[in-house]
Amino acid sequence: MDKQKTLVGKDIELAIQFLKRNELVAIPTETVYGLAANALNPEAVVKIFEVKQRPFFDPLIVHVHSIDEIQKYVTYVPMAVYELAKHFSAITYVLPKKEIIPDIVTSGHNTVGIRIPGHALTLELLKKLDFPLAAPSANPFGYVSPTTAQHVLDSLGGKIPYILDGGACSVGVESTIISFETEIPTILRLGGTTVETIEEIIGKVDIDIQSKSNPNAPGLLDSHYAPNVPLYIEKYPPEYSHDEIGVIAFQHHHEGVPLHQQFVLSPTGDLSEAAKNLFHALRSLDNMPIKAIIAEIFPDESLGRAINDRLHRASVKRARK
Ligand code: AMP
Numbered sequence: 001m002d003k004q005k006t007l008v009g010k011d012i013e014l015a016i017q018f019l020k021r022n023e024l025v026a027i028p029t030e031t032v033y034g035l036a037a038n039a040l041n042p043e044a045v046v047k048i049f050e051v052k053q054r055p056f057f058d059p060l061i062v063h064v065h066s067i068d069e070i071q072k073y074v075t076y077v078p079m080a081v082y083e084l085a086k087h088f089s090a091i092t093y094v095l096p097k098k099e100i101i102p103d104i105v106t107s108g109h110n111t112v113g114i115r116i117p118g119h120a121l122t123l124e125l126l127k128k129l130d131f132p133l134a135a136p137s138a139n140p141f142g143y144v145s146p147t148t149a150q151h152v153l154d155s156l157g158g159k160i161p162y163i164l165d166g167g168a169c170s171v172g173v174e175s176t177i178i179s180f181e182t183e184i185p186t187i188l189r190l191g192g193t194t195v196e197t198i199e200e201i202i203g204k205v206d207i208d209i210q211s212k213s214n215p216n217a218p219g220l221l222d223s224h225y226a227p228n229v230p231l232y233i234e235k236y237p238p239e240y241s242h243d244e245i246g247v248i249a250f251q252h253h254h255e256g257v258p259l260h261q262q263f264v265l266s267p268t269g270d271l272s273e274a275a276k277n278l279f280h281a282l283r284s285l286d287n288m289p290i291k292a293i294i295a296e297i298f299p300d301e302s303l304g305r306a307i308n309d310r311l312h313r314a315s316v317k318r319a320r321k
Pocket residue numbers: 058059060061094106109111112113135136137174177188189216217218219220
């Protein structure tokens with residue numbers, strides 16, 4: 001792909017111009033930045049796969065500005081979706097799609113993942129467009145998702161014309177994905193809205209986040225969200241000295257490791273704050289001349305579950321036999 005100049009700014013009208021020309025625009029959401037194209041136009045959508053180097057079997061999330069808009073693109077909206085959408089935005093609903101959604105968006109499935117993002121600038125953009133936006137995270141496939149415009153520029157600069165800058169993402173991990181294909185709704189990806197809060201609204205849900213039983217959700221591939229520097233969970237590899245190591249900690253620094261190589265995600269023990277800081281910490285450590293990243297395991301509750309899920313997928317896998 002030819003190198004092009006990537007502009008960064010808050011100009012919605014300019015974003016609209018590019019999107020109408022079937023170009024890509026990175027957009028802010030409360031979870032992570034998305035790489036957006038006209039979801040109804042396969043020629044625009046194919047560019048997302050090219051720029052991200054994303055396999056075509058990985059379906060995209062469609063972004064709309066209201067529940068009425070969701071109705072335009074799916075054949076059936078369960079009551080649970082109305083209830084959840086009243087309270088939360090960091091949820092993607094997997095629902096039976098209407099024909100108007102092209103197959104390339106859903107990787108040939110008859111369901112579509114659809115979401116109303118919780119970010120004022122992007123909602124304003126969506127309201128001014130007469131099409132929805134297909135937008136996966138704005139990072140190369142398999143790498144750490146971006147939570148600032150600068151992160152997008154770092155990895156996609158020169159490949160897209162415009163980044164709509166909406167500041168740092170307030171949630172910082174991807175949306176929770178919930179499917180309504182089954183009698184009991186099933187969570188396919190842990191994310192920005194916790195299982196506990198979802199269950200408070202709609203009752204018991206199933207959780208199926210195993211990539212093997214769920215090959216259609218590559219956000220769930222064993223290795224994903226991974227920095228280039230190898231990441232280890234809770235163990236210091238003996239071959240490296242403390243000077244060669246970076247740390248992702250919850251509340252406290254680790255003794256012996258240089259302080260500037262440590263990211264304490266929330267000194268007060270707030271898991272939402274930790275989630276918000278996670279990807280910035282991973283990206284920052286990945287840009288340092290270190291040999292390994294050591295991450296703590298977070299409390300297995302609330303947003304700690306999504307954080308642990310991302311860290312496990314980012315970690316070095318045991319050698320396969
Ligand atoms: P990303 O926005 O990059 O996190 O990627 C979107 C993720 O949404 C994909 O990796 C899939 O796991 C999930 N997804 C999107 N559409 C569907 C669908 N129809 N069924 C199941 N999962 C979906």
